Amino acid sequence: MFSQIYYLILSRVDGRYLVAQPNARDREMGAGYLLMFRERFEALSYLNSHAADLSDRFAVESVSGTQLKGLLQRWGFHGVGIVQDPLIPKIEFLSYGG
Template identity: 70%
Template structure:
């Protein structure tokens, strides 16, 4: 996981990353799960499929696996959600262990 690159979607307005938050959204959910894509075209496909009317308000950013731990800590995410299929979507959630 740490040797490959991932692609993230972030807001051009405030620089926040696209995240999935558990139902309830209480304190235990923290910043939610950072959504990651294996390819840049998968991130763009996700935006165009599920948010086409606002897709121009977002950008795709690449991040190396070695940068993930610091990024999760800095933004307060409890884990990651690796999007397996951007059209359905199917997401594999993983909790970050300190």
Template identity: 70%
Template sequence: MSQIYYLIRSRADGRYLVAHPQTATETTKKDGYLLMFREDFDALSYLNTHGADVAEQFAVESVAGSQVKSLLQRWGFVGVGIVQDPLLPKVDFLTHF
């Protein structure tokens, strides 16, 4: 059985919520790291905590783990940021190869 992840997407233009962590050796400028959540309520908590004034402009959608690779390639993301704690937030960044 495949893992399900939850993503935050703009209702206005369909773009996904991404992170652009600052690195000392940034050599390429791609479209960042796709933020992914393990539960839908974690994504909603993240929105309500860090963007309460714009939360209604976003929607939470689900994606199967088997679809993540093609999603990264289609949108040109560097990798994923799996949000471990939506309140702090604590994010584990993984680079796509």
């Protein structure tokens, strides 16, 4: 996981990352699971499939596995959601215990 490059969706409006909040409790606390994609085209496909009319408000940013810990700590995410299939979407959630 640490040697791989992941792709994140970032809002051009407010600089926030796209997150999943699978539990109502997460919505109340504000932080959720950082959505990550294994390929850039998967992130773009996700945007085009689920937010085509808003896609110009987002950018795709790459991050290395070694940068993830700092990113998770800085933003207070509960963990990551690795998108397995951007069209359905199918997401594998991993909690961060740091």
